[in-house]
Amino acid sequence: MRPTLADAARGRILFGGDYNPEQWPEETWHEDVRLMKAAHVNSVTLGVFSWSTLEPEPGAREFGWLDRLMDLLHESGVGVVLATPTASPPPWMGRLHPDTLPRDADGRTEVWGGRQHFSHSSATYRRYAAAITEDLAARYAGHPALTMWHINNEYCTFDYGDEAAAAFRRWLRTRYGTLDALNSAWGTAFWSQGYDTWDGILPPRHAHYLKNPAQVLDFRRFTSDMLLECFTAERGIVRRYTPHTPVTSNFMPLWIGQDAWRWAGEEDVVSVDVYPDPRDPLGGQRGALVHDLTRSQARGPWMLMEQAAGPVNWRGVNHPKPRGLGRLWSLQAVARGADAVCYFQWRQSRQGAEKFHSGMVSHAGEQGRTYQEIRRIGAELASVGAEVTGTRIDADxxxxxxxxxxxxxxxxxxxxxxxxxxxxxxxxxxxxxxxxxxxxxxxxxxxxxxxxxxxxxxxxxxxxxxxxxxxxxxxxxxxxxxxxxxxxxxxxxxxxxxxxxxxxxxxxxxxxxxxxxxxxxxxxxxxxxxxxxxxxxxxxxxxxxxxxxxxxxxxxxxxxxxxxxxxxxxxxxxxxxxxxxxxxxxxxxxAGVRPVLAGLPAGVEAVRRGGLLFLLNHGKEPVTVHVPGSHQEMLGGEKVTGSVTLDRYGVAVLRP
The missing domain is CATH 3.40.50.880 (Class I glutamine amidotransferase (GATase) domain)
Structure with a gap:
């Protein structure tokens, strides 16, 4: 029987985020753990972008820092979602093995210096990825802090290079069997595109005019399959060592590059990264869409792997979240089926491309508003976790x-x-x-x-x-x-x-x-x-x-x-x-379908999960919601009879 999110959650909502301690002096780790405990953080993701730290040169292994950190977190009651670091290969790999670098449709090579600079079809990349994954799994399989595996990160690489072209041809031969079948499927009689040899087929690279749409469609199918091969290869390695530990890889919401229905079937835990714009008046609805889609892919509880505690760094103008909005959106995820609420990242980076992307501990530190709100969210999730985790949502x-x-x-x-x-x-x-x-x-x-x-x-x-x-x-x-x-x-x-x-x-x-x-x-x-x-x-x-x-x-x-x-x-x-x-x-x-609750004010969302009714006010003004009967409000502890008042961005969780 495959492991599930429940095996990692253990009757609680997982709360935490990506932790990148290699960016900080080791003495900072103890301060981090103190702040985590105060904020009810019970899970962190380690190693997502640590490949060059773990393998500073080909074949070397630097695990000492990770050993000490895993021990420290376990002693402090914080579980670890351990990532394979294969989303961002070290610079030495691209320098020594140019075949590991992807090429775009115009033939330009994507070099190191960013992230996701790997060719999904490169045998060399896959060999190095398997080796580091094997050694991580062998070393930490028995570690008591390990609760879940996180493979790679946000798979999103397209590759139009020669190795990808050869893999594309192999994929097409498996799909169609004969050139006649391929020519028929692609409609190659149009514009004299008929193929007489498999070697003549290329990825849909830069063309003088419009590309063959069936070829483009198949290339998207192929790309999703190649990335999935990378995932399942690493998943297979960690499963050999830890068959009872669940495995995930985080989706980007409505990302065009993956057939997420097929991918979800290969994951033990379906997880997603959600970043609505805090200035978008429909940000709550856009988040709800992603929640509903992810819950449906998971066919039950799912994991919010990443969200922002404040501003991001990749919009044209990056606005912070107003007071209370982060709490609202976190509890909305729980209402719509999440059993894990996590962030990118724990501590805001001081250097690098994402130094203006928020963290649970912002540049303002412990006294900053962001961390203080994180503490409140952590406490509230701890208070409702036992009653909500593992429960499902019924939809007509x-x-x-x-x-x-x-x-x-x-x-x-x-x-x-x-x-x-x-x-x-x-x-x-x-x-x-x-x-x-x-x-x-x-x-x-x-x-x-x-x-x-x-x-x-x-x-x-x-x-x-x-x-x-x-x-x-x-x-x-x-x-x-x-x-x-x-x-x-x-x-x-x-x-x-x-x-x-x-x-x-x-x-x-x-x-x-x-x-x-x-x-x-x-x-x-x-x-x-x-x-x-x-x-x-x-x-x-x-x-x-x-x-x-x-x-x-x-x-x-x-x-x-x-x-x-x-x-x-x-x-x-x-x-x-x-x-x-x-x-x-x-x-x-x-069709006989009724609203969750009748007569709701504009901007108020109502969701039933298990035996609880979540009421979420996405408006900027307080509202009163009429609720028949008497209920216990679980976040504040008071008794509610007939109605409940929600502050701006307010949330109530009612138990009959």
Whole structure:
């Protein structure tokens, strides 16, 4: 049986962050441990960027400092998530082995001096990565501080070099078997691109004009698979030594480079890094989207591996978090399924590229506001941990998302560059979030039978299996609401006859999809009762087969903007936020889905996890929330009857 996050958490919420002690004199470590204990820190991640410290020259091993630190942390009651340091190879590797360095699509080599400068296909890199991982696992397998393994960090490398090209060809031969099959899948009859030898195939490097979209799609699939090979190779090593210790690697939210559904299936613990903009009025919703997606990938509790205690360093203007916002967002993660709340990083760096990225201990030190807020968060997480860890969240709504569809739909030769899938996904999730409808995410081929309502913001590419799954879901009594530009292409990015899969057209009551009508930035189209943005479509409905909401005015006057054919809805534009919320709330009500709590003030989020009700105020003013019955407020300890008042960025955790 595979280990889980529960094996590391042990009935508590893990709280801490990345710890980079090699940046500091050793006498600082004891001060760090004192501050950790005062802040209820019970977990730190070590070694993420320590390769050159651990292996200062090829084959050397400097483990003494890590031995002392692991012992100190264990003595202080702080567990260790031990990382393999393979995200950032030492400078000597690139200097001695140029084949380990990746090349971009223009042929430029990415050299050392930053991070993630490795070729996922390089045999030399993989050999060195395996060796350092082997020695770490052998040395610390029995150490009592070890609670989890963290492999690499934020896998995000693309490589277009010669070694990657050879690996790409091997991957293609495995996928297609013959050149005839590849030429068919890639549509190489277009622009005279037919291949007569495998050796002629290259990654989609810089081209005179548009690249072959099917080739680009396969290269994205290949890249995700090569990075996954790197992960599983290191995972296999640490598992040999510590089969009962869970293994993770942190996702970046909605990162285009990984098929995160497939990756999540290979991880014991699914973890993610979340950095909403503190100036974004919808920052809380964007965080909730990532939480819901990660929880769905984990199929249960998950780990918030990184967040910022204050400002980051990579936005154009890096704003700190107002007082209380960090607490709100940390408890929001717990409400939406996190059993670990961690930060990058523990102590703010004094040098290097991220010296202005905040830490749990900022440059202001122990008396600074940041650390004082961290102490409060740690204490509160300790108070609720025993009741919340390991519990699940029930959702009657699923949002469908697929990386392969995203990859295919993002090709540079598409109909509108204004259509950005993450923003479309965010708009639909926002509508459900503001309607207080808890939702999961799911792959379009997943079992959907447990959901009353399934929504599809956009799935440009759908496999035959996915189409069949949607039809079966509706046929078995489910309600489906589908957004524009869905079911257009098959798995090879080949446009389906009629511009949409014929089975889907039948499901939605579409007789003919005549034309797609993308809108300019800022342009809207008038519909009966609302305005649409971003997109519109010239659709002819089957006579008498569908209820419609028509377009009003313009070229599409009188044609359906929204079709409803029984339990299947098709929305051919992106309604403005209020209209989309009302549409999805109506569909949910018809499917028997109810909000978590009725009558909530604007900006207040309600989530049930286990037997607890989390109320989170994302507004800047205090609000009163009516809550039927009597409850115990777990953060403050008082009894609540009938209503509770939330301060700005306030949180209440209620137990009946």
């Amino acid at each position: 709504v699923a949002i469908l998302h697929d990386w392969h569809s995203w990859w295919a739909g993002a090709h540079e030769g598409r109909l509108s560059r204004e259509v950005d899938l993450p923003e479309v996904l965010t708009a639909w999730h926002r509508a459900l979030w503001e309607a207080h409808l808890t939702c999961d995410f799911a792959h379009p081929e997943h079992d959907l039978s447990g959901y009353r309502l399934v929504v599809v913001p956009q799935l440009y590419l759908l496999t035959d299996a996915a189409v069949g799954n949607l039809l079966s879901y509706v046929g078995d009594g489910g309600t489906l609401v589908c957004g524009f530009l869905t079911g257009v292409a098959d798995e090879d990015d080949r446009i389906r006859p009629g511009g949409m899969d014929a089975r889907l057209r039948g499901l939605f009551g579409i007789r003919t999809l005549h034309e797609w009508w993308p809108l300019e930035a800022g342009e809207t189209v008038r519909c009966e009762g609302f305005r649409g943005t971003l997109w519109s479509e010239e659709i002819e409905a089957e006579p008498g087969a569908a209820e419609t909401v028509p377009y009003r005015g313009g070229e599409l006057d009188g044609l359906p903007a929204v079709l409803r054919n029984g339990r299947a809805w098709y929305v051919s534009t992106l309604p403005e936020p209020d209209a989309l919320r009302e549409l999805l709330a109506s569909a949910a009500a018809g």
